[in-house]
Amino acid sequence: xxxxxxxxxxxxxxxxxNALWSYTGTAQIAAEIASVSPAYRGITHSRLGDEGLCWPCxxxxxxxxxxxxxxxxxxxxxKFHAVATRAPAExxxxxxxxxxxxxxxxxxxxxxxxxxxxxxxxxxxxxxxxEINAAxxxxxxxxxxxDVVIRSRRGEVRTVARLSERVQPGVxxxxxxxxxxxxxxxxxxxxxxxxxxxxxxKLCAVQIVAAVVP
Numbered sequence: 001x002x003x004x005x006x007x008x009x010x011x012x013x014x015x016x017x018n019a020l021w022s023y024t025g026t027a028q029i030a031a032e033i034a035s036v037s038p039a040y041r042g043i044t045h046s047r048l049g050d051e052g053l054c055w056p057c058x059x060x061x062x063x064x065x066x067x068x069x070x071x072x073x074x075x076x077x078x079k080f081h082a083v084a085t086r087a088p089a090e091x092x093x094x095x096x097x098x099x100x101x102x103x104x105x106x107x108x109x110x111x112x113x114x115x116x117x118x119x120x121x122x123x124x125x126x127x128x129x130x131e132i133n134a135a136x137x138x139x140x141x142x143x144x145x146x147d148v149v150i151r152s153r154r155g156e157v158r159t160v161a162r163l164s165e166r167v168q169p170g171v172x173x174x175x176x177x178x179x180x181x182x183x184x185x186x187x188x189x190x191x192x193x194x195x196x197x198x199x200x201x202k203l204c205a206v207q208i209v210a211a212v213v214p
Contacts, residue, residue: 088203089191096152096205098136098172102183103202105175112177128178129162132208133169137161140208147211150174152186152204158211172208 002023023029027045034040042057042064053064092099107125108115115121130150132142142148144163149156150172159174159181167173176183186206189199 089200090153090188090203090205092170092205096207097170098132098206098208099170100150100152100183100186100204100206101167101171101173101202102176102187103173105177108175108177110177112179116177127160128175128181129160130181130208131162131164131167131173133167133171134163134165135169136172137163140210142208142210148208149211150181150186150206150208152188152206154188155185157181157183157185161208172206 030040030043030045034043038058039056042059042062043053043055044060047053047060054066055064056068057064088099104110105125107121130148137143142161142163144161146161147158148161149158157174159178174181174183174186184201187199187201187204189201191200192198193200
């Protein structure tokens with residue numbers, strides 16, 4: 001890692017050998033962190049012992065802070081801002097009658113590149129599915145665990161249906177962990193949050209139909 005740091009410094013026009021990247025052990029790295037960050041100033045290798053220290057630890061005689069904000073918050077009580085509700089960028093209609101909500105399931109993380117390599121997690125949740133209200137599924141002729149196709153104005157994915165009472169009628173849920181049924185092929189990136197500029201990936205209008213079995 002130190003060698004990589006030196007090469008990056010050189011690539012950015014700095015000296016080929018930088019003293020800040022001439023570490024011989026982790027104790028030196030910890031000492032540098034303590035020298036520039038007040039919250040870590042009291043954390044040194046010699047003090048860690050078997051139990052370690054919790055930040056903030058501002059001085060070498062400080063015991064550390066196992067529970068943060070025990071008496072009060074750093075800036076006082078919570079700060080809230082009133083904001084006006086805005087409708088989603090894409091509305092449902094007769095062709096795309098369902099609101100698709102995307103998100104996570106308990107057993108996987110983001111695109112699954114790490115969690116899907118875990119045998120235990122794969123055993124618990126091996127593949128993707130779309131959650132649909134039982135009443136909506138009955139109206140569309142979709143059975144539990146049946147193959148379905150989800151279409152939006154941008155594309156389509158194929159997965160299996162999971163009937164549920166957890167989602168409201170008119171709403172379906174698809175996690176974005178599954179490369180086999182990538183949720184973001186359906187969502188859109190043209191509508192941005194006015195402040196954060198984040199695309200509206202979490203919601204769009206879709207249709208869901210029973211898949212034709214070859």
